[in-house]
Each structure stands twice: as C-alpha cells, then as structure tokens.
Amino acid sequence: MSSQPPKEAVGITAKKSDDFSEWYTQVVMKAGLADYAPVKGFIVLRPYGYAVWESIRDILDRRFKETGHQNGFLPVLIPEGLLSKEEDHFAGFTPEVFWVTQAGNNDLGERLALRPTSETLAYSIFAKWITSYRDLPLKINFWNTALRAEIKATKPFIRTSEFLWQEGHTVHATEDDAEQEVMSILSIYRELIEDHLAVPAVRGFKSDKEKFVGAKYTTTLEGMMADGKALQMGTSHHLAQNFSKPFEIKYLGKDTKEHLAWQTSWGVSWRLIGAIIMVHGDDKGLILPPKIAPIQVVIVPIHKDKDAQAVKEKANEIAQELKNAGIRVHVDDRDEYTSGWKFNEWELKGVPLRINIGARDIEKGQVEFARRDIRDNKIQSPRTSLVDKTNELLEEVQKSLFSKAKALLDGYISSPASYPEFRSIIEGKGGFARAGWCGDQKCELAVKEETGADIRVIPFDQDGMPEKCIYCGQAAKKVAMFGRAY
Structure with missing residues (x-):
C-alpha cells in the first residue's frame, strides 16, 4: 500500500511570523476545520471544526442551564417593520442586512430580513408572554446562526456572512436584576475563554461609540491575537428599557401597578475557534487546549508486520482504559500511512497529547507520550500509571498554553x-x-x-x-x- 498522503493533507507551508494571514488560512483548511462555500463570505464547517464548536457549546450550555436559562428556537426571517421598531438598533444593522424580497416568483408585500440578531423578533414575542411579575425573570438562550453581509474583508471564523453563535435574551423586574445578569454572563464567558480555551482576556466596558446598538452599556472580553490585533471574544449588554418601551414589554407588579421590564442580551460566536488558532497555533498547525479538544489523546501503534496484531491490541487496550477514565481518545491504526506521516497529521490537527506504542514499549511495560505544545517532547512512563500520567500531562499542556498566551498579551x-x-x-x-x-x-x-x-x-x-x-x-x-x- 502507498504511504503517500493525499494532496490536500500537505502540511503548513507559510510561517506564522512571516505571513500570518496565509498561515491562518492554511491551518483552517489543512487541519480540516472548515472549507470555503460557493458564496463569498460563507464557509462550510467540517466535522472536526464542528466537534470543536460542540465542545465550546456543551460547556456554555451546561453553565447556562445551571444558572436558570432555557433554550429556545427562533425563525430566521424578520419583517422589516419589526426590525425598524427600535430605530437606533435598526440603523446600526441596516448596512449588513440580507433582504428577502420574493417568495418563489411572487414579490413580497414587505421585505424580510435574514436575522442579523434577534432582539426585535424575540421581544415582539416576549411582549405576549409576559403579563405579571410571576412571569419574571424570563431567561432564554438560542443556539442559532446570524447573517450579516461581510463583503469587503472576510476571514474564516473571524468575519463571515453567516456564523454559528449563541444569543441570550433575558427580561427582569428591576434594573438591579438585569445588571446582575449582565455580569453573571460575563463571568461565565470569562470562565470559558480563560479556563477552557486558555486565552486571557481584558474585561471591561465598550465606549458609547462601540457599544451594542440599542444598549445602555456593553461589557466585553477582549483578547489579543499573535499578530498584535485585538479580537472581541464575547459581549454582554445591558439593554435597560430601550427595547421594552417600543415593544411594550410590561408586567403587573406586586403593587398591582404596570411596569416596564428591564432586559439584557449577550452572545459569543465561532470566532472563538479563530482565537484558539491565532493564539495557540504554530508553524506545524493547530494546537488545541485539552479541555476543548475533540480528541485529547491520539494513540499511534508502531510496528513491523510480525508485531502488528499484538501492538494494535495493546493500543486498543490502552485506549479503552483512557476512555473508561473519561479521556477523549482515538487510535490511528491505519496501515496505509507511515507512523511519521501520522505524527505530522495529528500535529497539524492540534491533538494535545500523543501516545506512541511499539513492541519494545510493551516489553518494557511502558508508554511513550509526546506533548503537542513543546519540542523535545518525548516522555516515557510506566504502563501502570497510564491514566494518572495522561491526566497530569493534559493539565500541564492546558496550563502551559494559558501561560504562553498570557505572556503574549502582557507583551502587547x-x-x-x-x-x-x-x-x-x-x-x-x-x-x-x-x-x-x-x-x-x-x-x-x-x-x-x-x-x-x-x-x-x-x-x-x-x-x-x-x-x-x-x-x-x-x-x-x-x-x-x-x-x-x-
């Protein structure tokens, strides 16, 4: 069998320090995260890229539910009259809106916007659901896509005309409750970005010029990428009563009087994947933080024909032990590729830890680890301490990535x-x-x-x-x- 890699699997040819933009694009494509779609500004998320998004989504989804939020679903089309109900908000998004003007061959009586964000749509519905203080707080999150016309400067995950994200929308009886919600969500975002993605961020407010259109104020987490450019990682907005007034979101209080509600909205998108690439990646490709890596450990059996069966059996035995310990593991037992080519492929894909297992390792009762984030990375360990050593090394990689990223931020x-x-x-x-x-x-x-x-x-x-x-x-x-x- 041929040991040559397929054409599209050739490694990264641009250096991160020489041509950052080309390097980034090559990592996205060659690591199998995404591909370009037929329409400019859109990308196709490949299974490996979607698996990274699922890791991020699962962490947030769990935290949102722990703090009393529920998931819902909203349609993608918004009538123009509804979108323009909050004038400042509408004006801020108009240049980016995709419009639907026909249904089949029939002209529509009113233009429909492809959702750039869901405030106006959600709040027209919330006004029907909320009548009493007993209905509050209302805390709903939507996992969906948003569409904004990015025509001039597009970049996979960072600036695309359609993107995966979550957008949360909450309604409260008092401003104090709403402001607590804003900060609670920002704290959850910080936990995700710093503790799981290993990217340090500066927390604070946006200026009035840069805040979310229609918000009283916007809080933000700003990261620094390896090329010296900032990236907005997540935002949490205090909307005050700026939307409840035009949409008449009111409730009957305990005092039997009618009150306007207070609101928040907040979101992060798949640009977090772009941040991971930009901050942690190197000239070999992607480096994924262990906490969000779809595959935390890849096992590569190394053998000659006579040892093949025994080595593969041992590799699968090791994999099962790691799986039983809750570690995400994959065995690359393909015979059509050399072990060296496999090493390069998994380095390109950014798997945090590799285990090499051969006949000699089996004889010695040991396993050989290789960390993705450092050179001279071979580490021998007794087979009997497999799980403990794996967890120890994964934690070391996670901490090391954050430490390097913090040094990057501080230096900038x-x-x-x-x-x-x-x-x-x-x-x-x-x-x-x-x-x-x-x-x-x-x-x-x-x-x-x-x-x-x-x-x-x-x-x-x-x-x-x-x-x-x-x-x-x-x-x-x-x-x-x-x-x-x-």
Missing part, C-alpha cells in the same frame, strides 16, 4: 506617554495601547481616523490612570485600551 500591552509614541506603537508592533481618555467621542473618532485604532475596552480595573487624555491633553477621565482589531 504598552503605556505610551505621548501621542507620537502612541501612534508609533499602533502603527508598529500593535497590541493594546493603554492610555488616558477624556471621554470625548471627538478624540476617539480622531484617533480612529488617524491611526485605525478603536477603543477596544475600558477596563474594569482603572488603577494607575494617566493624568491627561492621550489625544487632546485635557484631564483624563478613564483608562482606555486602544488597538486595531479584527
């Missing part, structure tokens, strides 16, 4: 003392420029126009605020993290 945070230095940082190495801001949107817009940098986040931690605004020199009111972003 600068504190310029002047506007020329600020510009030099933004236009040079990139990253976050931590600077004073007077709070005037004119300065924010001027910085954007002159440097391409937005206020990515106004950190919750406002310690060490500079005295002056980095742009105008007036008294600073806030510390802001500026940066260019995806």
Whole structure:
C-alpha cells in the first residue's frame, strides 16, 4: 500500500511570523476545520471544526442551564417593520442586512430580513408572554446562526456572512436584576475563554461609540491575537428599557401597578475557534487546549508486520482504559500511512497529547507520550500509571498554553506617554495601547481616523490612570485600551 498522503493533507507551508494571514488560512483548511462555500463570505464547517464548536457549546450550555436559562428556537426571517421598531438598533444593522424580497416568483408585500440578531423578533414575542411579575425573570438562550453581509474583508471564523453563535435574551423586574445578569454572563464567558480555551482576556466596558446598538452599556472580553490585533471574544449588554418601551414589554407588579421590564442580551460566536488558532497555533498547525479538544489523546501503534496484531491490541487496550477514565481518545491504526506521516497529521490537527506504542514499549511495560505544545517532547512512563500520567500531562499542556498566551498579551500591552509614541506603537508592533481618555467621542473618532485604532475596552480595573487624555491633553477621565482589531 502507498504511504503517500493525499494532496490536500500537505502540511503548513507559510510561517506564522512571516505571513500570518496565509498561515491562518492554511491551518483552517489543512487541519480540516472548515472549507470555503460557493458564496463569498460563507464557509462550510467540517466535522472536526464542528466537534470543536460542540465542545465550546456543551460547556456554555451546561453553565447556562445551571444558572436558570432555557433554550429556545427562533425563525430566521424578520419583517422589516419589526426590525425598524427600535430605530437606533435598526440603523446600526441596516448596512449588513440580507433582504428577502420574493417568495418563489411572487414579490413580497414587505421585505424580510435574514436575522442579523434577534432582539426585535424575540421581544415582539416576549411582549405576549409576559403579563405579571410571576412571569419574571424570563431567561432564554438560542443556539442559532446570524447573517450579516461581510463583503469587503472576510476571514474564516473571524468575519463571515453567516456564523454559528449563541444569543441570550433575558427580561427582569428591576434594573438591579438585569445588571446582575449582565455580569453573571460575563463571568461565565470569562470562565470559558480563560479556563477552557486558555486565552486571557481584558474585561471591561465598550465606549458609547462601540457599544451594542440599542444598549445602555456593553461589557466585553477582549483578547489579543499573535499578530498584535485585538479580537472581541464575547459581549454582554445591558439593554435597560430601550427595547421594552417600543415593544411594550410590561408586567403587573406586586403593587398591582404596570411596569416596564428591564432586559439584557449577550452572545459569543465561532470566532472563538479563530482565537484558539491565532493564539495557540504554530508553524506545524493547530494546537488545541485539552479541555476543548475533540480528541485529547491520539494513540499511534508502531510496528513491523510480525508485531502488528499484538501492538494494535495493546493500543486498543490502552485506549479503552483512557476512555473508561473519561479521556477523549482515538487510535490511528491505519496501515496505509507511515507512523511519521501520522505524527505530522495529528500535529497539524492540534491533538494535545500523543501516545506512541511499539513492541519494545510493551516489553518494557511502558508508554511513550509526546506533548503537542513543546519540542523535545518525548516522555516515557510506566504502563501502570497510564491514566494518572495522561491526566497530569493534559493539565500541564492546558496550563502551559494559558501561560504562553498570557505572556503574549502582557507583551502587547504598552503605556505610551505621548501621542507620537502612541501612534508609533499602533502603527508598529500593535497590541493594546493603554492610555488616558477624556471621554470625548471627538478624540476617539480622531484617533480612529488617524491611526485605525478603536477603543477596544475600558477596563474594569482603572488603577494607575494617566493624568491627561492621550489625544487632546485635557484631564483624563478613564483608562482606555486602544488597538486595531479584527
């Protein structure tokens, strides 16, 4: 049998440090995460990529249900009249909306929007469901897709015209309850992003310019990618009564008086997969954090023909023991590929841990581990401590990935003392420029126009605020993290 890999399985040919964009695209395609669809701006999620999304989804779904949220389903079409009911919200999304104007050969009397987000649709329904304080809080999450016309600059997982996400929508009796919900969800997102995806993020508020259209305020988690660009990882919005007023979401309180409800919305998308690739990947391909890797351990039997059956049996025995311990494992016992080619393939796919097993290992009563995240990564361990050693190494990989990502983030945070230095940082190495801001949107817009940098986040931690605004020199009111972003 031929030991040559199929054409599409050739490894990564671009270096991460030389051509980040090409490297990223190659990892997405060659690791089998996604492929391009026939329509520009859309991608096809392949089974391996979907398995990564399922890992993320399962973690969040469990946490949402633990905190009293239920899942629901919404249709994809929204009547134009409904979408325009909250004018500021509608205006913010109009440039990105796909419109349906025909049903078969018949013109529709009213245009239908393909859902860019579901606030208007959900809230027209919520108004029918909520009549009394006994109906509150209403806490619903939707696992669905959103469609937004990304025509100019597309990037798999990061900017696509249709994307998988979850969007939560809640209704509360008081503003205090709504604000607690906003922060509770942000905490769940932080737990997912930092503890499971091993990507550190800066928590804080969006500026009024950058907040969700229609929100009173938006909280965010901003990550830093390996090329010095920021990525919005997740947002949680306090909508106040900005939607309950136009949609008349009211309830009869215990005081027998009618009150307007308070609302929140929040979401993360599959761009989290893009963040994992950008932050953790290397020139060999993907590196997946163990906690979300569909396959945590791959076992590669190494044998000559005479040893084949015995080695494969031992590999499957090891796999079963690991499965019984709750570890996600796969045995690559294909005969048509060499062990070296298999090593390269699983490194490309980012499996955190590999076990090599051969006749000599069986004789010695040992297994050989290889960590994906480090060089010189061969580790021998007694067969009797298989499960304990596997769990130990998986934990080490998880911690190591976070540590490296934290060093990356810290290295990309600068504190310029002047506007020329600020510009030099933004236009040079990139990253976050931590600077004073007077709070005037004119300065924010001027910085954007002159440097391409937005206020990515106004950190919750406002310690060490500079005295002056980095742009105008007036008294600073806030510390802001500026940066260019995806």
